Amino acid sequence: MKMASSVAFDIERVRRDFPILSQQVYDKPLAYFDSAASAQKPTAVIEAIKHTYETEYANVHRGVHYMSQKATDAMEAARETIRAFINAASEREIIFVRGATEGINLVADCWGRQNLKPGSEIILSQMEHHSNIVPWQLIAERTGAIIKVVPVNDAGELEMDAYEDLLGDRTAMVSLTHVSNALGTITPMAEIVRLAHARGVPVLVDGCQAIPHLPVDVQALDADFYVFSGHKLYGPSGIGVLYGKEALLDAMPPYQGGGEMIDLVSFEKTTYADLPFKFEAGTPHIAGVIALGTAIDYITGLGLEKIAAHEDDLLAYGTEQLGKINSLRFVGTAADKTAILSFVLDDVHPHDIGTILDREGVAVRTGHHCAQPIMERYDIAATVRASIGLYNTREEIDVLVTALGRVQEIFGS
Amino acid sequence: MSTGLSDLYQEVILDHSRHPRNFGAAESANRQARGNNPLCGDRVTVYLAVDGHHINDARFDARGCAISIASASMMTEMIKGKTVAQAKSLFDRFHMLVASESGEANGDSDEDMTELASLSGVRAFPTRIKCATLAWHAMSAALDGADDDVKTE
Numbered sequence: 172m173k174m175a176s177s178v179a180f181d182i183e184r185v186r187r188d189f190p191i192l193s194q195q196v197y198d199k200p201l202a203y204f205d206s207a208a209s210a211q212k213p214t215a216v217i218e219a220i221k222h223t224y225e226t227e228y229a230n231v232h233r234g235v236h237y238m239s240q241k242a243t244d245a246m247e248a249a250r251e252t253i254r255a256f257i258n259a260a261s262e263r264e265i266i267f268v269r270g271a272t273e274g275i276n277l278v279a280d281c282w283g284r285q286n287l288k289p290g291s292e293i294i295l296s297q298m299e300h301h302s303n304i305v306p307w308q309l310i311a312e313r314t315g316a317i318i319k320v321v322p323v324n325d326a327g328e329l330e331m332d333a334y335e336d337l338l339g340d341r342t343a344m345v346s347l348t349h350v351s352n353a354l355g356t357i358t359p360m361a362e363i364v365r366l367a368h369a370r371g372v373p374v375l376v377d378g379c380q381a382i383p384h385l386p387v388d389v390q391a392l393d394a395d396f397y398v399f400s401g402h403k404l405y406g407p408s409g410i411g412v413l414y415g416k417e418a419l420l421d422a423m424p425p426y427q428g429g430g431e432m433i434d435l436v437s438f439e440k441t442t443y444a445d446l447p448f449k450f451e452a453g454t455p456h457i458a459g460v461i462a463l464g465t466a467i468d469y470i471t472g473l474g475l476e477k478i479a480a481h482e483d484d485l486l487a488y489g490t491e492q493l494g495k496i497n498s499l500r501f502v503g504t505a506a507d508k509t510a511i512l513s514f515v516l517d518d519v520h521p522h523d524i525g526t527i528l529d530r531e532g533v534a535v536r537t538g539h540h541c542a543q544p545i546m547e548r549y550d551i552a553a554t555v556r557a558s559i560g561l562y563n564t565r566e567e568i569d570v571l572v573t574a575l576g577r578v579q580e581i582f583g584s
Numbered sequence: 585m586s587t588g589l590s591d592l593y594q595e596v597i598l599d600h601s602r603h604p605r606n607f608g609a610a611e612s613a614n615r616q617a618r619g620n621n622p623l624c625g626d627r628v629t630v631y632l633a634v635d636g637h638h639i640n641d642a643r644f645d646a647r648g649c650a651i652s653i654a655s656a657s658m659m660t661e662m663i664k665g666k667t668v669a670q671a672k673s674l675f676d677r678f679h680m681l682v683a684s685e686s687g688e689a690n691g692d693s694d695e696d697m698t699e700l701a702s703l704s705g706v707r708a709f710p711t712r713i714k715c716a717t718l719a720w721h722a723m724s725a726a727l728d729g730a731d732d733d734v735k736t737e
Contacts, residue, residue, distance in 0.1 A: 518602075520649035522624055523593075526709060530589055539625040552625040552647050581593050582650075 180477045186562050188213040188469075199532030202567040207352055207380060207511060207558030208536050210405045212466075219465035220407065223458040231457055232431060232448070246457055249464025250447075256467045257397065258388040259414050263446035266413040266420070267455050271379045272302040274398030274413035275346070277450065278375055279306035281423040282344070282396075289315030291343040296321040296329055296358075298351040298545040303377045307346060316343065323548060327354040327503040334363065338370050345374045349381035353542040353556065354503025355486075355511025357385070364393050373419065379403055383560070384482060384509045386475050389414050401459065405561075406466035410459035413450070420446050427452040470561070478561045482510050485559050489568045496575060502554045512557040513540075516575070519582045521553040527581060528555075531574035533567075591705030592712070593650065600654035605661050610643035619722035619734040621714055624649075628656055630722040637667045642723070649715050655703055656719030662696050668727050675720045682706050682716050 186192050189211045194201045203211060223245065229238035231246050247262075254262050268274045287293070293307050297320055304318075311318055319342075321334045329347075338345075345367045350357050364374045373395035378387060382399040389397045396415045402408035415423075425432055425443055429452030434442040443449045470478060489512045493499055498517040516524060525537035536556045539546045546552060557571060613631035620627055626648035633641035642660040646653055659678075663671040678700050706716045721734045 522626070522649035522712070522715065523651070526592070526712060527589060538623060543625060546625065552627075581589065582598065 180473075180481045182481070182562070182564055185473065186564075188215070189562050190214060190217070192562060196532050196534075197530050200570075202533045202563075202570045204512075204557035204559065204563065204567070204571065205534045205536050206383070206560030206563075207403070207556065209402045209408065210383060210560050211562065212407070213405060213469050215469050216406055216462045216466045219462040220458045223461050228457070230454055242457055245461045246455070249460045252464040252467050253412055256387075256471065257382075257412075257414060258390050260390060261417055264414055264417050264420065266415065266447045266450045267460055268398075268411045268413050268450075269409055269456075270400040270402070270411035271377060271398040272306075272400075272411075274396075274411055275303055275375065275377065276306040277413055277426045278346075278396050278398075278415070279310045281426050281450075282373075282419065283307075283310035283314060283316070285423060287311070287314035287316040287343055290341055291316040292319050292337075292339070292341045293317070294319050294321060294334070294337050294342060294345045294347070296334075296347050297323045297548050298327065298329075298354060298356065298542060299346075299348055300352050300377065300379070301541040301543070303346055303348060304544070307344075317341075320544075321347070323356070323545070326505050327351065327356045327508075327545075328505045329356075329358050329363075331359065331362070335366055338366060338372065342367075342370060342372045345372055346377070347374070348377040348379075349387075350378075350384065350509055350511075351503065351542075351545070352380045352511070353540040353545050353554065354505065354513055355380075355508040355558075356503060356505040357381070357507040357509055359507075360392055360394070364395075368393065380510070383470075384479060386479075395419055401463040401466065404463070404466055405470060406463035407456075407459045410456045410463050412463075417446060420450070425452070426450050429453045431455075473561065479509075481561060482559050482563075485563055485565065485568060486510060486512070488565050489557065489559070489571070492568055492572050493575070496572070496579075498579070499575070502549055502551065510559040512559070513554045514557075515551060515554055516578065519578055521555045523582070524555050524575070524578050527578045528571070528574045531570070531577060533571050533574045535571075588705065588708040592709060594702045594705065596699070596702045597650060597654040600657040601650035604644075604646075604653050604657040606643040606657065606664070607645070608643060609645055610641055612641055613643065615726040615729065617722045617726035617734060619718045619725075621648075621652075621718055623714070626652055626715070626718065628652060628719045628722055630656070630660075630719055630726050632663075632723070632726050634668065634727070637669065639663050639666055639668065639671055644719060644722075646719070648718070649712075651703070651706060651712055651715040652718050655716045658699060658703070659719050659723060662699075663723065671727065672724065675724055678703075678720060679717060683713050 227241040229242050231243040319337045322330045367374045375396040376394045378399040401410040432452040502513045521537040538553045610631040612633040615632040618629045628646035631643045642664045644656045706712045725734045
């Protein structure tokens with residue numbers, strides 16, 4: 172993936188596409204290093220929402236009138252954009268949900284209810300986000316299934332031998348992250364899937380942190396389920412995608428009942444709509460879907476490879492510059508990683524660091540990043556996480572380093 | 585120093601955070617309560633030796649930021665030797681000091697409140713007020729004999 176930093180990527184032009192980046196905070200230019208929590212939005216996305224409500228809005232899939240048809244066409248065009256973006260075989264495999272969290276809950280609930288038995292094993296890893304732990308705990312409680320955890324090594328890489336050992340006759344599901352939100356580790360997903368499939372075990376991939384940085388081809392990965400959130404992909408919040416193989420989705424019971432997901436309703440018997448609508452009860456986030464399609468058009472327009480090269484350059488530069496600070500220790504040093512600089516400083520708590528950086532205009536995330544098990548793994552409560560988006564610059568990394576100097580001044584370390 | 589930071593990280597606070605007083609579990613304690621901040625994963629346990637209405641000893645154990653450690657450290661120094669009612673009153677006034685709109689504590693200013701005023705800088709940092717009050721909530725719960733952990737949320 173690593174490419175020369177000289178690849179043409181007009182960063183100044185790109186930054187002008189994101190209105191919020193010209194803001195000043197505490198009279199300092201905003202240096203936004205929290206895209207892993209939520210990315211900022213380009214004008215195209217903001218305009219798509221405005222355009223939808225101003226020119227092509229009505230409820231979808233029901234109305235015979237002009238506006239309903241227009242909104243339906245726009246929404247379904249976005250579904251096709253998303254299908255193509257992750258190379259799903261069919262639009263029927265693209266289910267709109269509120270976000271990755273809802274996608275995982277949907278699979279845990281609908282697939283789990285049908286397939287998990289007492290003693291069934293679900294394999295997770297030590298570096299999962301809470302949203303890929305708790306839904307499985309909930310369904311495990313209801314079904315008697317058991318959760319098994321793949322450990323990670325000191326660098327933050329999955330222990331693949333341990334993973335292979337955990338795969339056994341009782342394994343019912345593997346649900347793992349594609350990129351760790353706390354560490355930036357890229358997991359060897361194609362290999363993970365291959366090993367699981369050799370035992371007939373399906374794999375859910377939490378793609379939240381992967382999708383903004385890596386090209387994702389669900390058919391090449393052979394993932395059974397792949398989830399991601401729109402808001403981390405420069406799209407709106409409140410909209411996300413669950414990809415699932417059609418045969419698996421077909422066999423699953425619906426998630427929520429309501430309008431849109433039905434075929435025929437009577438008090439004697441209700442039949443369900445075909446995919447994808449079976450899993451889309453209620454009026455969807457219409458403008459959100461359309462704007463997510465716009466966000467994908469925007470980043471594919473910039474070029475995924477160019478974005479990756481730019482972000483890899485910043486990751487390498489940031490690793491080098493932050494690495495010069497004596498009291499700084501990186502948390503997550505996997506050979507294969509992307510977009511995340513997670514670290515601690517000796518004797519200064521991440522929360523205090525975050526507050527001081529904030530007053531320098533630098534937005535970072537501090538805390539456990541909703542990944543407490545991996546914090547426990549490293550025997551820490553929290554880290555500072557500077558996450559990189561396509562709009563960040565080397566100059567902003569320099570500002571971050573200078574701001575960390577202020578932390579050391581104040582704390583005298 | 586940037587706006588507000590010099591008020592937040594005063595020398596007295598940095599000193600308490602670097603050298604917390606009454607740190608570590610107390611063997612003589614007959615009351616204890618734990619406080620969690622689910623937002624950041626910080627934890628504090630407050631240990632009290634209470635005899636009737638009197639707090640004979642107060643100690644704490646914590647994993648947290650400078651503000652939460654300093655606040656806990658100052659608190660244990662102050663409530664040691666006080667009555668339960670006095671400790672609760674001090675908590676109320678401290679809460680007013682750091683969390684109220686006006687930042688005015690009720691009642692007369694005394695030596696304790698003068699020292700606690702060094703923590704009033706958190707008022708300019710709304711996300712950090714919970715750091716300052718976590719140990720106090722745990723102390724209050726320990727006095728009430730609550731079984732559950734205290735949470736800031």
